[in-house]
Amino acid sequence: MSYRNSAIHQFNIYFFNSAFHMQQLTHILGCILLFLVSSPVVAQNDCSYELSGYVLDAHNKKPLPNSKVHIRELDITVTANSKGFYSIPGMCKGEYLVFCKHIGCDAIKDTIELTQSTVLNFYPEHHLEIGPVEVEANKDADLTQKPERMSERELNESRGLSLGEGLSKINGVSQLSAGNNISKPVIHGMHSNRILILNNGVRQEGQQWGNEHAPEIDPFIAGDLAVIKGANSVRYGPDAIAGVILVNPKELKKTPGISGELNLVGLSNGQQGNVSATVDGNLSKLPALRWRAQGTLKRGGNVHAPDYFLKNTGIFEYNFSGAVGWFKPNYGIDVFYSQFNTEIGVFSASHFGNLTDLQTAFEAERPLEEADFTYAINRPRQEIEHELFKAQGYLFTGDKGKLTFTYARQFNRRREFDKDVPLNDSLAALNLPALSFNLTTHTGEIAWQHNRVNNFKGSIGVSGIHQGNTYRGRFFIPNFRKLGGGVYWIEQWKPKGSKLALEAGARFDYIYQRIYMWVDEEIYSPEQHFMNGNGSFGASYAFNKKFSVRGNVGTAWRPPNVAELYSDGLHHGAAGIEIGNSALKTEQALNFTASLEYDSDRLRFLVDGYYNIVNNFIYLRPTLETLLTIKGAYPVFAYSQANAHLRGTDITVGYELTDNWNFTSKASILRAWNFSQNDHLIWMPADRFENSVEYRFNKNSKLTNAFISMTVVTVLEQTRVPENTDFAPPPEGYTILNASMGMDIPVKNQLITVGLTANNLLNARYRDYMNRFRYFTDVMGTNIALRVKVPFELVKAKSIHEIHN
Amino acid sequence: MKTQVKAIAVLGLALVAGLSSCKKDEDLVPTPPPTENEGEVITTMTLTFVDDAGVQPTVTATFRDPDGEGGLAPDIFDTIRLQNNTVYNCSITLTNETLTPAEDITAEVLAEAVDHIFCFSPSGADVSIVRTDSDGTFEIGIESQWTAGAAGNGTTTVSLKHQPGTKDGTCVPGETDIEVNFVTEVQ
Numbered sequence: 001m002s003y004r005n006s007a008i009h010q011f012n013i014y015f016f017n018s019a020f021h022m023q024q025l026t027h028i029l030g031c032i033l034l035f036l037v038s039s040p041v042v043a044q045n046d047c048s049y050e051l052s053g054y055v056l057d058a059h060n061k062k063p064l065p066n067s068k069v070h071i072r073e074l075d076i077t078v079t080a081n082s083k084g085f086y087s088i089p090g091m092c093k094g095e096y097l098v099f100c101k102h103i104g105c106d107a108i109k110d111t112i113e114l115t116q117s118t119v120l121n122f123y124p125e126h127h128l129e130i131g132p133v134e135v136e137a138n139k140d141a142d143l144t145q146k147p148e149r150m151s152e153r154e155l156n157e158s159r160g161l162s163l164g165e166g167l168s169k170i171n172g173v174s175q176l177s178a179g180n181n182i183s184k185p186v187i188h189g190m191h192s193n194r195i196l197i198l199n200n201g202v203r204q205e206g207q208q209w210g211n212e213h214a215p216e217i218d219p220f221i222a223g224d225l226a227v228i229k230g231a232n233s234v235r236y237g238p239d240a241i242a243g244v245i246l247v248n249p250k251e252l253k254k255t256p257g258i259s260g261e262l263n264l265v266g267l268s269n270g271q272q273g274n275v276s277a278t279v280d281g282n283l284s285k286l287p288a289l290r291w292r293a294q295g296t297l298k299r300g301g302n303v304h305a306p307d308y309f310l311k312n313t314g315i316f317e318y319n320f321s322g323a324v325g326w327f328k329p330n331y332g333i334d335v336f337y338s339q340f341n342t343e344i345g346v347f348s349a350s351h352f353g354n355l356t357d358l359q360t361a362f363e364a365e366r367p368l369e370e371a372d373f374t375y376a377i378n379r380p381r382q383e384i385e386h387e388l389f390k391a392q393g394y395l396f397t398g399d400k401g402k403l404t405f406t407y408a409r410q411f412n413r414r415r416e417f418d419k420d421v422p423l424n425d426s427l428a429a430l431n432l433p434a435l436s437f438n439l440t441t442h443t444g445e446i447a448w449q450h451n452r453v454n455n456f457k458g459s460i461g462v463s464g465i466h467q468g469n470t471y472r473g474r475f476f477i478p479n480f481r482k483l484g485g486g487v488y489w490i491e492q493w494k495p496k497g498s499k500l501a502l503e504a505g506a507r508f509d510y511i512y513q514r515i516y517m518w519v520d521e522e523i524y525s526p527e528q529h530f531m532n533g534n535g536s537f538g539a540s541y542a543f544n545k546k547f548s549v550r551g552n553v554g555t556a557w558r559p560p561n562v563a564e565l566y567s568d569g570l571h572h573g574a575a576g577i578e579i580g581n582s583a584l585k586t587e588q589a590l591n592f593t594a595s596l597e598y599d600s601d602r603l604r605f606l607v608d609g610y611y612n613i614v615n616n617f618i619y620l621r622p623t624l625e626t627l628l629t630i631k632g633a634y635p636v637f638a639y640s641q642a643n644a645h646l647r648g649t650d651i652t653v654g655y656e657l658t659d660n661w662n663f664t665s666k667a668s669i670l671r672a673w674n675f676s677q678n679d680h681l682i683w684m685p686a687d688r689f690e691n692s693v694e695y696r697f698n699k700n701s702k703l704t705n706a707f708i709s710m711t712v713v714t715v716l717e718q719t720r721v722p723e724n725t726d727f728a729p730p731p732e733g734y735t736i737l738n739a740s741m742g743m744d745i746p747v748k749n750q751l752i753t754v755g756l757t758a759n760n761l762l763n764a765r766y767r768d769y770m771n772r773f774r775y776f777t778d779v780m781g782t783n784i785a786l787r788v789k790v791p792f793e794l795v796k797a798k799s800i801h802e803i804h805n
Numbered sequence: 806m807k808t809q810v811k812a813i814a815v816l817g818l819a820l821v822a823g824l825s826s827c828k829k830d831e832d833l834v835p836t837p838p839p840t841e842n843e844g845e846v847i848t849t850m851t852l853t854f855v856d857d858a859g860v861q862p863t864v865t866a867t868f869r870d871p872d873g874e875g876g877l878a879p880d881i882f883d884t885i886r887l888q889n890n891t892v893y894n895c896s897i898t899l900t901n902e903t904l905t906p907a908e909d910i911t912a913e914v915l916a917e918a919v920d921h922i923f924c925f926s927p928s929g930a931d932v933s934i935v936r937t938d939s940d941g942t943f944e945i946g947i948e949s950q951w952t953a954g955a956a957g958n959g960t961t962t963v964s965l966k967h968q969p970g971t972k973d974g975t976c977v978p979g980e981t982d983i984e985v986n987f988v989t990e991v992q
Contacts, residue, residue, distance in 0.1 A: 289815070324815060351980065352980060352981075353967070353980035353981030353982055353984075354981045354984050356981060357980055368978070369971075419980070420967060420969065420980075423910060423913035423914065423916075423917060424908070424913055425916070568875060568876065569873075569874060569875035569876065570875045577875045627875065627878060628870070628878060628879055628882070629870055629873075629875070629879075630847055630848070630850060630868060630870055630874070630879075630983050630985060631874065631982070631983060631984055632981070632984040632985075632986075634874075634875075
């Protein structure tokens with residue numbers, strides 16, 4: 001259909017409408033003019049159709065007022081008036097999936113192809129029972145392991161920080177760090193291969209086994225960051241022993257036009273700057289086509305502790321991503337590509353030659369090497385590149401469910417440069433990394449989610465992985481190839497209106513792995529097979545809208561990683577000889593979680609309790625022997641297995657004293673025990689408490705969401721450590737003060753978000769047990785951050801939202 | 806319809822672009838075996854003592870760990886046996902025996918003499934040690950003079966410090982490349 005015809009058609013509709021007046025006439029004339037000059041921006045005319053109609057009882061044809069009509073593509077919901085009439089003006093040409101829901105009725109679904117203003121009546125079957133309107137129900141509410149999501153403000157305040165640092169705002173999540181640039185998230189005391197990170201729905205596959213290897217993800221991509229605490233291998237596969245981290249971008253733009261967001265972040269400590277921009281588009285001519293381009297640039301120099309600069313602690317990062325999707329009511333496909341590139345300086349004084357040097361460094365008041373401020377990054381340093389390509393498609397299988405296909409390819413290159421270049425001049429001139437790993441991973445998944453049938457809804461799926469690793473330089477882990485596959489089935493039972501929901505699932509995985517190692521100039525290539533069955537069962541009960549309880553019993557597993565199996569030699573960063581064990585068995589967890597959630601106008605609390613029994617827990621056991629080398633004697637650690645218990649609680653309590661004043665307290669407590677050795681587990685986070693007070697300003701014409709808050713963070717000394725296994729005793733506990741303020745400023749229909757935060761406001765001098773550089777230096781001092789978020793609109797298309805506003 | 810074709814073309818293009826921009830999968834078994842490009846393993850340190858007066862026989866003491874740090878324990882770890890009341894000129898040689906032929910690391914240390922210093926700390930045995938060579942400003946210690954006094958037993962720690970840009974003639978700055986504690990007997 002040509003544009004001219006559609007315009008005339010529209011004209012006719014308006015002409016015969018009694019509500020015809022001057023404004024519309026000029027509007028229509030304007031549209032026609034636009035077509036005649038055939039301007040490229042024709043969005044406005046394409047988006048002036050109206051979808052309207054009546055919602056009437058199927059039996060007596062009486063109007064059903066307050067019915068909800070929802071359009072999925074536009075994510076909008078309107079309410080029918082007292083005559084059962086609804087109207088959605090300003091709609092664009094295209095295919096839409098429309099839902100109609102009336103209290104006590106089953107939802108009606110209809111697909112329409114909108115090429116003109118259309119009347120669509122709905123005739124719901126009216127039942128007598130009354131239930132809550134659930135057009136867009138909270139999809140997490142019934143889950144027995146509810147993800148804890150970072151709030152919009154927490155997300156804003158984590159901009160410019162690393163992923164690990166940002167996630168530590170969630171109670172129960174802490175970080176294992178190596179200085180200021182390397183931070184690994186820790187859930188309930190576990191990290192690395194015991195945590196699964198799903199980046200945009202894809203298992204993140206880097207060199208997670210390393211304690212100095214941080215996740216290779218640009219936090220600016222995330223529009224939603226959530227953590228599922230507790231074992232969860234049934235849905236997500238191996239490694240999800242302590243929990244799962246979900247990093248999801250925002251959905252692609254559903255409304256026509258081109259818009260975006262610019263984020264600017266400056267941090268005082270390290271004089272770090274971040275620029276990140278996202279541009280989102282949706283063509284009004286082709287509402288099914290949606291795209292996004294995103295990029296981030298980050299640069300920081302040497303940070304300073306209260307008394308000195310830390311030499312070589314700069315960072316340089318550039319990341320970008322793009323996505324294109326084609327979404328129709330019944331099917332959709334999207335393609336995503338992202339690249340993460342970082343260059344990280346490793347604190348010079350953390351590098352030591354032997355145990356004598358380590359002892360000297362630990363006994364020194366100040367780091368043995370100091371420097372002034374510079375952005376230059378020298379040796380030792382890490383360079384990491386991570387690429388993700390993903391293609392995903394979905395298909396609605398009638399009314400019954402939805403089929404999703406995902407394929408992803410990841411490439412991870414990690415290069416570590418030692419502090420010193422080789423003595424040999426010709427080798428030195430090559431400036432090669434001391435070690436480098438290339439890891440390529442292909443993953444695929446097919447999942448079918450079915451809609452509610454006889455109170456059951458669920459999903460069933462298969463997934464597969466292929467992975468290859470190669471290394472150059474110093475041996476640390478061998479080359480290997482890994483093939484794996486899994487099948488799972490999860491069902492949830494919840495009758496309509498029931499307060500109780502039950503969930504159960506099962507999964508089976510198989511992993512084949514082949515190692516390629518050179519031993520005495522001969523290739524040695526053992527094969528390994530790992531397989532495991534998993535199950536989970538959980539229940540949630542909502543006493544009322546405010547108060548709910550959840551409980552879950554789940555299992556998880558992970559095969560030993562190649563470092564645990566085959567490492568053999570001096571670990572320079574850990575001052576020990578580490579010996580792998582190729583006979584290690586799979587690690588298996590049985591995890592009990594329970595949580596109480598209460599959310600009223602004034603008081604809210606969330607109490608999580610967990611008990612994680614990990615059998616065959618793999619850890620580095622000190623053999624109490626030393627091995628003599630030309631650099632002196634080093635302690636020998638052997639990878640061993642034990643039965644470990646990790647139990648604890650995370651408590652959050654919030655109280656609104658008035659509409660302006662809010663108090664929040666958080667506590668996170670963990671006890672971890674090695675049953676086989678009858679001793680504590682090493683490197684477990686100490687008890688942590690957070691108390692904050694917030695004042696929210698009343699909304700006025702110039703400012704909204706303005707607040708100011710102060711938080712006191714107290715971390716106790718970790719006294720529960722195994723004896724004779726560490727080079728130095730744990731540092732003392734500490735208390736630091738953080739402050740934050742923020743506001744939204746309306747500028748031309750957009751809200752510019754401005755935030756100012758200060759970490760360690762009083763410049764306290766402290767060391768943290770979970771920081772691997774605690775032997776050498778204090779943690780960085782005061783860090784003040786200014787963050788500005790500016791939404792913008794490049795091409796404006798008239799959309800429903802604006803008409804409604 | 807035309808726009809739909811375009812859209813599909815864009816998607817297809819994105820798919821192809823995405824796939825082709827990815828790095829190629831690597832062959833897992835590189836032949837020949839991966840070379841240790843970092844390769845700076847010092848496996849062997851030998852101290853050769855020559856009597857300054859030319860009377861006593863020459864003495865050598867070696868520390869050798871053929872597979873480098875970790876793995877197997879050292880296979881040679883000699884005791885330094887010196888005659889009492891004798892002045893020896895000591896020279897140190899460092900080699901990397903993981904390569905064939907063995908690589909002489911001493912020459913490389915000498916080439917970077919401004920960044921290196923050998924340190925000697927005797928304990929128990931009556932030995933006094935002074936470095937006798939120089940990088941032009943500070944001593945190096947590849948060559949040294951050991952004066953053995955009265956008979957007795959003890960130990961001597963021989964260490965090599967790497968002090969890029971920080972060498973000040975003392976043993977305080979820098980990282981330790983070598984630290985071997987020889988049993989020392991003055992007979």
